[in-house]
Amino acid sequence: MxxxxxxxxxxxxxxxxxxxxxxxxxxxxxxxxxxxxxxxxxxxxxxxxxxxxxxxxxxxxxxxxxxxxxxxxxxxxxxxxxxxxxxxxxxxxxxxxxxxxxxxxxxxxxxxxxxxxxxxxxxxxxxxxxxxxxxxxxxxxxxxxxxxxxxxxxxxxxxxxxxxxxxxxxxxxxxxxxxxxxxxxxxxxxxxxxxxxxxxxxxxxxxxxxxxxxxxxxxxxxxxxxxxxxxxxxxxxxxxxxxxxxxxxxxxxxxxxxxxxxxxxxxxxxxxxxxxxxxxxxxxxxxxxxxxxxxxxxxxxxxxxxxxxxxxxxxxxxxxxxxxxxxxxxxxxxxxxxxxxxxxxxxxxxxxxxxxxxxxxxxxxxxxxxxxxxxxxxxxxxKELVKKNPVKGYEFSSGKDKAKAKHFIDILLAHQIKVYEQGPDSYLVPLDQTQYRLAKTIFEKVTTFEDSLFYDVSAWTMPEAFDLDYQEIQGNLKLGNLVSEPIEIDGRIIGDVAKYAYVFEWNEYYAPKLLNKILNAGLRAKVSSEASTYNISNGTKSFGLGTIVVPIQNQELTASEMHNKMKEWAAETYINIYSVNSGKPSKGFDLGSPSNNNLIKANVMMFVGDGVSSYDAGEIWHLLDTRYDMTLTKLDVNDARSADYSRYSVIIMPAGNYRDLSVDALERWVANGGTLICYKSAIDWAKRNKLVNIETVSSEKDTSEERQPYHMISENNGRNVIGGAIFNTKLDLSNPLMYGIENDEMASFKRGTTFYELTKNVYASPAIYTEDPLISGYITKENLKALSGTAAVFVGGKGSGKVVCFADNTNFRGYWYGTNKLLANAIFFGHTISRSATSR
Structure with a gap:
């Protein structure tokens, strides 16, 4: 004992x-x-x-x-x-x-x-x-x-x-x-x-x-x-x-x-x-x-x-x-x-x-x-896997945006995936290489699954995230030059010191970075809402919607100082800037046209703190800070009552509940011309407070009354979840929120099953899911039917201000380079959207 x-x-x-x-x-x-x-x-x-x-x-x-x-x-x-x-x-x-x-x-x-x-x-x-x-x-x-x-x-x-x-x-x-x-x-x-x-x-x-x-x-x-x-x-x-x-x-x-x-x-x-x-x-x-x-x-x-x-x-x-x-x-x-x-x-x-x-x-x-x-x-x-696969490789092109293609290729090279240059702005990734499996999973679209539950996302097709044109190649491949080093890109002034204006296109990934530098320097700039063709040093060039115009006259810098700054900024942002010596186009609208909207310096604030998704907020912070070189005020929601909103031209609400956020001061700020950007669940706050007129769509669920075994609870509940899949949207390229996007269809990454009806105002939903939107990933038939034809991006407002709503995360995990453009457009062009194109 x-x-x-x-x-x-x-x-x-x-x-x-x-x-x-x-x-x-x-x-x-x-x-x-x-x-x-x-x-x-x-x-x-x-x-x-x-x-x-x-x-x-x-x-x-x-x-x-x-x-x-x-x-x-x-x-x-x-x-x-x-x-x-x-x-x-x-x-x-x-x-x-x-x-x-x-x-x-x-x-x-x-x-x-x-x-x-x-x-x-x-x-x-x-x-x-x-x-x-x-x-x-x-x-x-x-x-x-x-x-x-x-x-x-x-x-x-x-x-x-x-x-x-x-x-x-x-x-x-x-x-x-x-x-x-x-x-x-x-x-x-x-x-x-x-x-x-x-x-x-x-x-x-x-x-x-x-x-x-x-x-x-x-x-x-x-x-x-x-x-x-x-x-x-x-x-x-x-x-x-x-x-x-x-x-x-x-x-x-x-x-x-x-x-x-x-x-x-x-x-x-x-x-x-x-x-x-x-x-x-x-x-x-x-x-x-x-x-x-x-x-x-x-x-x-x-x-x-x-x-x-x-x-x-x-x-x-x-x-x-x-x-x-x-x-x-x-x-x-x-x-x-x-x-x-x-x-x-x-x-x-x-x-x-x-x-x-x-x-x-x-x-x-x-x-x-x-x-x-x-x-x-x-x-x-x-080798045996390559023989069995009818797809022999994937070809993609950079289009007008060389920066996105560069960053995509950088990722491929980091994973030791071989890339071949096929011609100007065209690249090929053959599957007959040691990194077959990794190359395949980066490019392939998957819509059938053995299991309906996922610990993480069910799709990550990366060329879709970069909004690159790409296609499967099933025949014999003719390989070009092996890309052995990261691709170098540059930007420069095309032409001499401009007499009338500097002009650059908005399609390039780092265009927001360049515009931010221009506006921060106190220079005036305009954005074109019409396509036009202008005379440049070596001929003529067509410029699309969203082209940025920086006039020479009535600026704080001299013509020579502006030229030096533009040269510096072009190199830093990898963008070509064109010298234009006359406001008269060879086709389209004059540079001084009233259709060109004045732009304002973007003073941006974002709510952070308890109730806000730190992931979504961090992705926005990372994008603006590290890629667009923009300052961003991060305001804790608990300090909102004492905040001076008048300091900001744009306020961003990442996904979150915002239950205790007072609407009064924010509503007045919007009414006075502010641009409020709401993501995902933050839209519910804007909807409750009547800053946007929108209705949700209920997805159909299995209403079978057949008895189910107890151990199937998790699986039956989980199969209705969209943990992360890729869907196709149809865009109105004439809307300022879509400036700089080349194709009228774009892939969007979605998590969650909250879907929104189209706005009653037919101009206020510039991005909608197509009738058969699934590109890659898992979704139930019922949810797919409910998602089809709903609004992906829509705009509300109050007074002279706008409320831009994104049903999905445009910045998911820092690799959705394609839809990053939508946030940049909301920041810089949101105030230019016509009041007639908002759902109130």
Whole structure:
């Protein structure tokens, strides 16, 4: 009895020790010998891992400290975040391998070349890429990285020597430095000496926009394919430099959850992914299960998440001959929190991440030959896939917008997809190349699916997002010149110093950036509402609707100063600006025509804060700040009552509920001539407050009264969701909101099932969904029928002001370059829309 009491006391003491965050090294790591010359995380930080949330600078400094003490580690900075924080990558392997690391890398990469299909793998190390905390408020990963890196640097014994001889570990301790630092600051600031486990405590309720996202509030785990951010661009460069066999992505989920590892739901695997990938994922999972069994942690697999969207960390490797592994740990979201599974402590969450990081290494060691063989066969099998596919390639053209095509090609090249220049402004991507699967998924349109539920989007067809003309090629391909470097584009003045005006077209992507520079410099500009042809230095040129005219006379700059500025701005924005010496056209309207509307400087404000979608707001901020070079005031909705709206010409309401936002001052501002831009659910606020006259359309749902089994609830409810699909819209190109768009049809990305009837004013819906709008992605027949013919863009108003409404996100994830134009047009031309073309 005495022994039992002592045992119970020890167990009780250990539980308190963990809940109080006081744990020792062996709580996290195997009880082996460690090199005493290498500092432990506790010795370096001054606290044990799990007592506090590590800041990003502390994390990086410790990684550098390890590299300075260990001949197993080299470290490099591979990118910097928007907040200028370094992203670092450690290459960890045996000293012997380090001495020959470049040759090992080249030999490993050769496995992805079908021409090197005979490359022997007997003595070749496997390569794994271990990355942590791409969501900043899922911090157990990056805090676990401290312990895992120490283990690899200081651990002694036959097993770790064998591991480092046969595996190269690419170690990325934090995928999202800005988000991690934001979250660490929050929870450390609110940590009490006596830890509070109550979920209602402020520690567990982050301030908007929370730490999940990067500086511009983007989810970086949706950017692996899209590459809108420096973090992702650097990471993908690392990936293709090595082409790892396994890539791990350590996340967190709800506090009441346990621990998840892949494989996920079987029916939600991208059909371009080979079955062998899932078989190996299952084999790797056995190592995770064994390791978690040893420490008694609850876990599950196969019941959640999916491997469909190739733009996530756990799926991108699947299209590149590797195995992507997602880990999801039930989160403490601070230091300790109550859950249905008992108290979830920060050290406990870190321990599970450490455990599965080590089990991944063990799996790579034991499955080394299988992983290398799979990678080799993955690329050898491309030829057979090409033969079976009637589509042999995709041809696309830039049209009049060379910048969009350049950025699209930049993304293709970053993913090592071969592109060939076929002629002026025409390009070809053949499918007969090693990156067959990735090229196919970027271009293909998919409308049939095995499963109706998706963890993320069901479509991402990228040439549609860029609004590029493209087509499938099914015959023999004649390849032009290989594009081996990013395409260079430029802009210049066409002609000498203008005597009458400078003119440029609006179709180019960076035209809003150029116009903003002109207006900010205090110069007057006009926008043409009619197409005309003017004499230029080397002949005549036709200019379409939306052409910008900057007259020479009555400006604050002299003609010579204007010429110098225009030359400078043309180069900065990659746009050709034309010198015109007479206002008389050879065809069309005079440059001084009253049909040319005066433009005003865009002073833009956007609502942010609680209730506003930080994703949608961040995408708008990112577009205006980084691409259009515009200033944007971000006003918290809680400060709206004291705001002076008269400072702004444009106010943007991203998707949000805006329940507590008063309409009075905003209504007066609109009535006095302001342009209000409402996205998605913000339209409901404008509708309730009678700033736009619009009605919603109810989608038809399955009204069958047939009894359904209980376990089908989630699937039956989920199949009506539009998680993300691409639809076709018909445009009125004469409307100022459509200036600069070449074709009268454009793809739009839609999430959600709120549809809007056409406005009663026949001029107020300049973009509508076509009668058969589905381009790519999943939607039920009932929702498709309801969506057809509804309004995608519509305009309301009050007094002399306009309310521009976008049913969809024109800036989704930073890669919808095509529909970005719609927001720019609303900002710069919204005030020029006729009052007669609004729905009031």
């Amino acid at each position: 005495k022994h039992i009491s002592i045992l119970l006391f020890i167990i009780h003491f250990l539980v308190l020790y963990v809940n109080g965050q006081k744990v020792d090294l062996n709580y996290y790591l195997p009880d082996i010998t460690y090199d005493s010359s290498i500092p432990t995380p506790e010795e370096f930080l001054g606290y044990q891992v799990g007592e506090w949330h590590v800041s990003h600078d502390q994390l990086v400094y410790y990684m550098k400290e390890l590299a300075s003490h260990s001949d197993r580690i080299t470290i490099e900075t591979y990118a910097r975040t928007h907040e200028n924080r370094p992203l670092v990558l450690l290459t960890i392997t045996s000293p012997k391998n380090q001495s020959n690391i470049d040759e090992i890398r080249k030999t490993h990469v050769s496995l992805s070349d079908p021409k090197e299909s005979g490359q022997p793998i007997v003595n070749m190390p496997a390569v794994i890429y271990q990355g942590f905390s791409i969501h900043g408020n899922e911090p157990s990963g990056s805090n676990a990285a401290l312990m895992v890196a120490y283990y690899l640097a200081a651990g002694q014994g036959d097993y770790i020597n064998d591991l480092l001889d046969n595996v190269v570990i690419l170690f990325d301790p934090c995928y999202n430095p800005d988000g991690l630092n934001r979250f660490a600051s929050w929870v450390n600031t609110h940590k009490a000496k006596n830890l509070i486990a109550d979920p209602s405590d402020r520690e567990y309720s982050e301030a908007w926009p929370r730490g999940r996202t990067n500086h511009y509030w983007f989810d970086l785990n949706r950017d692996w394919l899209l590459l809108a951010h420096p973090e992702s661009k650097g990471r993908i460069a690392n990936f293709h430099k090595w082409k790892p066999n396994i890539l791990t992505d350590h996340h967190e989920m709800g506090t009441n959850s346990t621990f998840f590892f892949q494989p996920g739901i079987e029916t939600r695997v991208n059909p371009n992914t080979p079955q062998k990938n899932q078989d190996l994922t299952e084999s790797i999972a056995e190592f995770h299960a064994e390791a978690l069994d040893e420490i008694g942690s609850l876990y599950y697999s196969r019941e959640s998440f999916d491997d469909y969207f190739y733009g996530k960390g756990s799926t991108y490797p699947d299209a590149n001959g590797g195995i992507g592994i997602l880990f999801e740990q039930g989160s403490s979201r601070g230091h300790v929190q109550e859950s249905i599974n008992g108290l979830v402590t920060f050290p406990f969450t870190i321990r599970n991440q450490v455990t599965t990081a080590l089990s991944t290494q063990k799996a790579a060691l034991n499955l080394r030959a299988d992983l290398l063989s799979y990678q080799q066969e993955f690329y050898k099998g491309v």
